[in-house]
Amino acid sequence: xxxxxxxxxxxxxxxxxxxxxxxxxxxxxxxxxxxxxxxxxxxxxxxxxxxxxxxxxxxxxxxxxxxxxxxxxxxxxxxxxxxxxxxxxxxxxxxxxxxxxxxxxxxxxxxxxxxxxxxxxxxxxxxxxxxxxxxxxxxxxxxxxxxxxxxxxxxxxxxxxxxxxxxxxxxxxxxxxxxxxxxxxxxxxxxxxxxxxxxxxxxxxxxxxxxxxxxxxxxxxxxxxxxxxxxxxxxxxxxxxxxxxxxxxxxxxxxxxxxxxxxxxxxxxxxxxxxxxxxxxxxxxxxxxxxxxxxxxxxxxxxxxxxxxxxxxxxxxxxxxxxxxxx
Amino acid sequence: xxxxxxxxxxxxxxxxxxxxxxxxxxxxxxxxxxxxxxxxxxxxxxxxxxxxxxxxxxxxxxxxxxxxxxxxxxxxxxxxxxxxxxxxxxxxxxxxxxxxxxxxxxxxxxxxxxxxxxxxxxxxxxxxxxxxxxxxxxxxxxxxxxxxxxxxxxxxxxxxxxxxxxxxxxxxxxxxxxxxxxxxxxxxxxxxxxxxxxxxxxxxxxxxxxxxxxxxxxxxxxxxxxxxxxxxxxxxxxxxxxxxxxxxxxxxxxxxxxxxxxxxxxxxxxxxxxxxxxxxxxxxxxxxxxxxxx
Ligand SMILES: Nc1ncnc2c1ncn2[C@@H]1O[C@H](COP(=O)(O)OP(=O)(O)O)[C@@H](O)[C@H]1O
Ligand SMILES: [Mg+2]
Numbered sequence: 127x128x129x130x131x132x133x134x135x136x137x138x139x140x141x142x143x144x145x146x147x148x149x150x151x152x153x154x155x156x157x158x159x160x161x162x163x164x165x166x167x168x169x170x171x172x173x174x175x176x177x178x179x180x181x182x183x184x185x186x187x188x189x190x191x192x193x194x195x196x197x198x199x200x201x202x203x204x205x206x207x208x209x210x211x212x213x214x215x216x217x218x219x220x221x222x223x224x225x226x227x228x229x230x231x232x233x234x235x236x237x238x239x240x241x242x243x244x245x246x247x248x249x250x251x252x253x254x255x256x257x258x259x260x261x262x263x264x265x266x267x268x269x270x271x272x273x274x275x276x277x278x279x280x281x282x283x284x285x286x287x288x289x290x291x292x293x294x295x296x297x298x299x300x301x302x303x304x305x306x307x308x309x310x311x312x313x314x315x316x317x318x319x320x321x322x323x324x325x326x327x328x329x330x331x332x333x334x335x336x337x338x339x340x341x342x343x344x345x346x347x348x349x350x351x352x353x354x355x356x357x358x359x360x361x362x363x364x365x366x367x368x369x370x371x372x373x374x375x376x377x378x379x380x381x382x383x384x385x386x387x388x389x390x391x392x393x394x395x396x397x398x399x400x401x402x403x404x405x406x407x408x409x410x411x412x413x414x415x416x417x418x419x420x421x422x423x424x425x426x427x428x429x430x431x432x433x434x435x436x437x438x439x440x441x442x443x444x445x446x447x448x449x450x451x452x453x
Numbered sequence: 454x455x456x457x458x459x460x461x462x463x464x465x466x467x468x469x470x471x472x473x474x475x476x477x478x479x480x481x482x483x484x485x486x487x488x489x490x491x492x493x494x495x496x497x498x499x500x501x502x503x504x505x506x507x508x509x510x511x512x513x514x515x516x517x518x519x520x521x522x523x524x525x526x527x528x529x530x531x532x533x534x535x536x537x538x539x540x541x542x543x544x545x546x547x548x549x550x551x552x553x554x555x556x557x558x559x560x561x562x563x564x565x566x567x568x569x570x571x572x573x574x575x576x577x578x579x580x581x582x583x584x585x586x587x588x589x590x591x592x593x594x595x596x597x598x599x600x601x602x603x604x605x606x607x608x609x610x611x612x613x614x615x616x617x618x619x620x621x622x623x624x625x626x627x628x629x630x631x632x633x634x635x636x637x638x639x640x641x642x643x644x645x646x647x648x649x650x651x652x653x654x655x656x657x658x659x660x661x662x663x664x665x666x667x668x669x670x671x672x673x674x675x676x677x678x679x680x681x682x683x684x685x686x687x688x689x690x691x692x693x694x695x696x697x698x699x700x701x702x703x704x705x706x707x708x709x710x711x712x713x714x715x716x717x718x719x720x721x722x723x724x725x726x727x728x729x730x731x732x733x734x735x736x737x738x739x740x741x742x743x744x745x746x747x
Contacts, residue, residue: 299592304585311567318565323553
């Protein structure tokens, strides 16, 4: 492995499938957490119900791709209602607790033996998305600068980034509208908003649904790109990485999730490749090759901590805004 | 300046000066409202009425229960018992945003300016029935741009009369404490309330602005809005209020026009905690000698 290969790998992943998935998850979190201040710690659950809604519709029920997508979106809306209706009148931390628990319950249900015939147990659902690749306009592998994509990857990545652009435009429009003004006001002081005649509860529920549906597109991309839905992919790590992506890029910034996910995956793969390279060439001899995977997360974690200390607003955030006491 | 409020204010002339007295045309009527925190009875109001179209002051020593009473009336806190009607409508148990929609809007003793929104955005937030606040309409600006412009014009006129027009594009968090008070009051007026309830509107406001603020409150009354305010500055209370209600230890202990109330022995006792033989009519110094720490 040579250094230019490490770099081109990092670039490929920086605009690749994982970056798209986490970008979509983070766009949803941005609406919920960034703009509204809702602590949704169960974003992985929204991606999971979307992925399984799609997979089960196609593989189990035998419906088309389009129906599968609608089922996935409906499942995300339903999940938002189930989580939001009982908790959003309560203090903010209740939503956090309930969402993190619900996401784990969903994952364990999807991987359970009982539902194996439907959800496929721990093997998940596989090879259900051939329909999607039938529409593939690319006739072979594609190179974009040093980045390299197979024919199928290029197709899903193209669709993924188109979705990112569309959803980002919607977020932009929402947040400069009077609706977005209410949302941002709720983040700062719910009682002030109530005193002006707006139902905080209703707006929070809307934000939870919108953010869940936007995030659920990440679940579709994950499912289709890998032609496989693995229950353990939708663990709490996914949620926390999506938060890392959002905070790195800058919360409450339309482009925050995009910048965050590109930088996050570029750096993660770069660190990984560089370490592996250095270890196998003997430049670093106190780490074994099989430890590189763990150590890159240490480095990433430390980098995120340093970022929070020296640039808490993220790459795109506004320090001036952050320094105002919101309460 | 329209003066429809004149007859309503005049009508108070014949009202006896006693606690819990009935008013000729009440906009708000509260009965047996009680709130206790553990063993502490914060509010225990048997009966009180607010005359429509007037400026009514709610005064009383620190801890008398004025803020708690505001919280109860506006749905931000729930009473252990009691009911009240506003414009004839039962309001007990109604959620705070509904109370505001029905036309009873309050401000907060500890100001709630939304720091990370601009002054203008704070103002716009107060306007009701905004098409752009609907989720689906919000992403189509042509559906709400016209209304937004009207709202902005009205907001600007209000900001001008509160001396905040030059600040319209600043973040509200950059304002001084007094300016935030003014902004909060102006924002509440954006709702076009039938009754506005101000919790210590003058606290921290630059004394140079006092007179214009008083004028503005009179204008609010002239526009047909009933004003109920909590205040510790007795000069302001005397200057502006048509009627004064005094609370102490959760109860209404006296009512009447300002001069009468400030010479009332029970009121002086409540404020000073001891018997005091000198009436507080003209200077009001005895009452302002113990300003509330915020
Ligand atoms: N949330 C609360 N919990 C416990 N005690 C409270 C609470 N809110 C107010 N109190 C008490 O109720 C009494 C009335 O307070 P308040 O209504 O703020 O008085 P005021 O506004 O007249 O100064 C005070 O003794 C206060 O300490
Ligand atoms: Mg108070």
